[in-house]
Amino acid sequence: MKILWINPVGTDGFDGIIGTILKDSAAPGTEVDVVSLPEGRPMHLEYHAYESLVTSDITSIVYHLAPRYDGVIIGCFYDVGLREAREVSGKAVVTAPCQSSLAFAAQLGNSFSVLVGRKKWIPKMEENVRMYGYGDTLASMRPLELGVYDFQADVNKTAKIMMEQGKIAIEEDNAEVLILGCTIEFGFHEKMQDTLGVPVIDAVAAPFKMAEMLASSARLFHWYPSRKWGGEPPPEKELLDWNILKGDPPIGNLLKHKDI
Amino acid sequence: MKILWINPVGTDGFDGIIGTILKDSAAPGTEVDVVSLPEGRPMHLEYHAYESLVTSDITSIVYHLAPRYDGVIIGCFYDVGLREAREVSGKAVVTAPCQSSLAFAAQLGNSFSVLVGRKKWIPKMEENVRMYGYGDTLASMRPLELGVYDFQADVNKTAKIMMEQGKIAIEEDNAEVLILGCTIEFGFHEKMQDTLGVPVIDAVAAPFKMAEMLASSARLFHWYPSRKWGGEPPPEKELLDWNILKGDPPIGNLLKHKDI
Amino acid sequence: MKILWINPVGTDGFDGIIGTILKDSAAPGTEVDVVSLPEGRPMHLEYHAYESLVTSDITSIVYHLAPRYDGVIIGCFYDVGLREAREVSGKAVVTAPCQSSLAFAAQLGNSFSVLVGRKKWIPKMEENVRMYGYGDTLASMRPLELGVYDFQADVNKTAKIMMEQGKIAIEEDNAEVLILGCTIEFGFHEKMQDTLGVPVIDAVAAPFKMAEMLASSARLFHWYPSRKWGGEPPPEKELLDWNILKGDPPIGNLLKHKDI
């Protein structure tokens, strides 16, 4: 089974560490590759304008590479370009951190809080939460007042803030599960849950295990993405006629499983 | 990894076939046992009164056996006793067909229909669907006008009816995914999806793969069921003082993985 | 008109006092009996596992006794086993504290808070509130941090805590009505409403008056519980064939109206 993780940013700086996290938690037989975008793309996606600059890249990568994979993961908690990518993924499943983390949380507790970086992120993420059907069980969105590049800059400081906000989410907002609302909040969940006593869903691990499950189920039960109605992909003829989504996909770095 | 499937009915008649389905679709390393209830319990759970007669059994089995398993599955699409079982499952995850099938459907399409046995079943199942957060993407609940014991009695007839109702669900209700709303609707999904061209979620396979994923994630990431607030289990001292949930669990048949 | 109150716990310790409350507030011509469960059942239902241990008892009692009553009340604010009991109540109406209290609150004010015992209770109760349609007018669920047996242990202390939390619910959460979220919170509502100046719905009185109204309406207008679709009861033949719900109902104590 082959899974592709997309870091939809113009840096390969996170490829190695995320690849390692994935490889370490892969099921037997799962191979995972990590791809990131070429230079010139945003280095993070905190702003929606930045998202807009990478959605065509995500679509293109999924369109071109999905045939070689069982599953693809879009590595951003905004779930950027999820609907678009799913349309062209063929038989490969596509997952994303927010939707996957919510599915985990719903199995493990009655309510959850999301620890996001900044208030900036909340409106779109909250809309996604509602859209996915979890508006009623959202205890709170709690901002850490940290940007994407702050999380790993001073991990002690980050851990301290996360612990504080997590505690408030549990005690005051009555969350039974915490979700880390950014893929770059990796590395903290274990210590948090040890200390806070509730499961802390990591935004890298959740969509990965979800992708594995879906991909494995696709092999076993032929549960491929629906191609009916909204799931219908664009016609190949049109893509050729218009010469779109053709040519090489915009890959900056492709880290193969064996090289992780 | 060990998973326990509970057939919450007073017959072992489904243990073998469901055990086989599970074993055939198990991940490497997964062992699955199947348990059913002693005689004197209802033979199916179409009526809510019947559900009430088995919820204490489910709780008791989960309380006693969960420590030996990574995950437990309640084998009824009403998701009978799910909240109660989760409370006493300790570190084992507990899944159920309806909630799990919905999570699959949401990853594979924009909307779904559930093919239920009879209209009798719809109000509770629809309430569950809303409660789990999928009210907006439910295309329809379509009754097959078949009872639990009809599904496998004349499989050609059942297949024909399922195909008819599935087609209507897709074409008229605009469902992109179908869900089979009873664990005893097993054995039909492959042919249906070949013919109808949309994924057809089987109510045995979905909660099983979900349990595997959660159990595997519990091992990897220590994402155990939240024991905070609503997830707090009853105190052992009270159970002892009152002598409840003590004594042997009500097991009619226990089919071990090796004997499947 | 005859009404049956079920204390779904394995003690008759509340039968007398609740019987007295009911008798004192009964309409002319209403007779009310109180039944509780045999020993060996949980002494309270704060945990969902405990609920699961009494649902079959409730179903059985309703199945056997409902023909002798116009209405039956399930005496627990979780509304435990309500759907199941309603299925087998024949022409008798079945009410429960949460649903009934909400109906009262909606007639008396724009929004309400529920004063529950502990945070443990909130997730299921809040889900019930949403399910019954009152999610938008719920001002708050406020825990008193008291267990079922604490309420009457030190009534001055309980009254003080209730008054404090009720005041906060009104002033900070903007509740216009308070609901006492446990049947054992009896005896406090009068003083609370005198002091706080808003109606305080008692969880014993509300389902009782609701049962009286429904039972009286059943006599007058023949508005019996719907037996269509979800309301269809199990077939008698199946019950006989399987020998379920037969034999004596699990009654620990039956306090007759004349003996209250």
Added chain:
Amino acid sequence: MKILWINPVGTDGFDGIIGTILKDSAAPGTEVDVVSLPEGRPMHLEYHAYESLVTSDITSIVYHLAPRYDGVIIGCFYDVGLREAREVSGKAVVTAPCQSSLAFAAQLGNSFSVLVGRKKWIPKMEENVRMYGYGDTLASMRPLELGVYDFQADVNKTAKIMMEQGKIAIEEDNAEVLILGCTIEFGFHEKMQDTLGVPVIDAVAAPFKMAEMLASSARLFHWYPSRKWGGEPPPEKELLDWNILKGDPPIGNLLKHKDI
């Protein structure tokens, strides 16, 4: 216990028959008066502009007469002026057909359809249903294509149409309970439910029994309408200063209990 029914129309033509229905279904000790508006008011309220012409009358009647009654009922399924009347009802409860019928239906079945006169009525009534919290359990609004004065003009024809639409509501829309969406649809519910086999809630009886229950509970438990926040009434001084709501209330006919 004294209850006042308001026929908010400029005719006393319905006072007698509605008075009789109420008297016949009154609890022992309940006295019921019926009041209607003076000439010059609309003869029915199918149009919202007509509603606007009687809301001040309703408010005024409630303001002036409520002190002499335990409960007041606004006799129109639009629940016209309900919020306004409740504000000035003092200790008297105020009920209305739509909200009350829904509360009955929710106790007797899982879902309901409303048989309204004309499609004209549906938008406001459906909005009310949603507002009261029953949007999820509304099976359908089915128009009979009859106006207020048609219902009793040819009762055989009306019964036939009601029976037809009721049957469709049950069989196609899966309603378990029917509600008659106009107070002038009186006289039909008994035969309908005999034939159709589901409870048929009458829009005269439902708010009356609800008013009795609330009024009786007010006497017993002092559950009076909340006067906090949104329930705060206008200050008497302002009414006097501005000379509003003063002078005789606009009563066209007052039919006393003893004269019914």
Added chain:
Amino acid sequence: MKILWINPVGTDGFDGIIGTILKDSAAPGTEVDVVSLPEGRPMHLEYHAYESLVTSDITSIVYHLAPRYDGVIIGCFYDVGLREAREVSGKAVVTAPCQSSLAFAAQLGNSFSVLVGRKKWIPKMEENVRMYGYGDTLASMRPLELGVYDFQADVNKTAKIMMEQGKIAIEEDNAEVLILGCTIEFGFHEKMQDTLGVPVIDAVAAPFKMAEMLASSARLFHWYPSRKWGGEPPPEKELLDWNILKGDPPIGNLLKHKDI
């Protein structure tokens, strides 16, 4: 293009100032008249009973005057009588402050808070917000603890309180837009938004520009109010037969555009 603003109160005290505000912000070619009610009507509408006293006036004014106007505005943030007025407005559009302000807010930000006068106002206004579809994006309703006549009595004090509450709404409730929840909160929005840095929607300006837009679109595209189903007006014959809505409309003061 001619627009009519209705001050639905029994004083002409606000006609001049509101007329001036409107005139100053009118598009080229827009003429705006202001009408208020005769003496004997409430001087403000903080209480719902007061609303009930003016709804027939609003309906009557709209019925009689709408033919001379392209659009009519009901000048009260409760949107009093909006459904009723729309029914008889013929080809003229009818707008109101709450619905219009929400439409503006939804175009300018992700979430909004409403600064209302007193808590009294909140339940109805919040219900309106939900009814209009903005329940999910409502950040908060914040009371200023000021009545209608307080706003302009001491504008420095009012500005201070508004600024404080607005700041809290932004910083604590995460509002991105503020709405002033009363037409008499005019004159403050400019300074507030300069200081607070978010758009502050004025309840006079918003429904006026909305009315202009709708009226202009009606001229251009013939988008008149729908007269189908719920929008069907009462039949003229009935109005004549019953002699309702006939005679002079209840106008206390009519301030013509040229006289502003």
Added chain:
Amino acid sequence: MKILWINPVGTDGFDGIIGTILKDSAAPGTEVDVVSLPEGRPMHLEYHAYESLVTSDITSIVYHLAPRYDGVIIGCFYDVGLREAREVSGKAVVTAPCQSSLAFAAQLGNSFSVLVGRKKWIPKMEENVRMYGYGDTLASMRPLELGVYDFQADVNKTAKIMMEQGKIAIEEDNAEVLILGCTIEFGFHEKMQDTLGVPVIDAVAAPFKMAEMLASSARLFHWYPSRKWGGEPPPEKELLDWNILKGDPPIGNLLKHKDI
């Protein structure tokens, strides 16, 4: 006042006709330019993958051109890239067809249907409708089974289909207003509403008049898009450092007002 309409497709084929429609309906003083994308972009946006190929273009155009305009309109009923464009529009308002059309519909009737091209479009559009808050008043989405380039290919055929589906939407789905769910469904609304008797909202006109209103209000009242929380734009320094959104915007054709 200057408004920019973006045709987010790789053809200038619609620029002239849409420019003409806008110019013909512009308020005095409004100038409108039309821009479309360079060759190599999709010719329509029926597929979500196509949307992904133009979102960065939309963002870039808005970022670069917004300072010269009061308002910008994204000309696609998916409202593609709306959140992203709004983030970088500075003081210019940004509107889009779906959100704007819904705001019109809500002012003109109680419920609406959207006539979309194909079922393919429905899931995303329905999600948008729910997200904007209009899920409860959506009567139906009705597909015409026509693609974007079919609408104007045989206008008689299109008109006939639209009329048929519009009639069904009104009569069977109870819509009071129709919305044309594609900007290329221009030219039909007048005849449709003449025949069908309900307002038919055109997806070109609605966002244009909305943009005019918002832009005019921005000038008058300084109601600019909120830049707080979710509305915060990316920092200029980051754009420069990363060299993104810099360089010429991807304009294929720019049709100036004077040249229309």
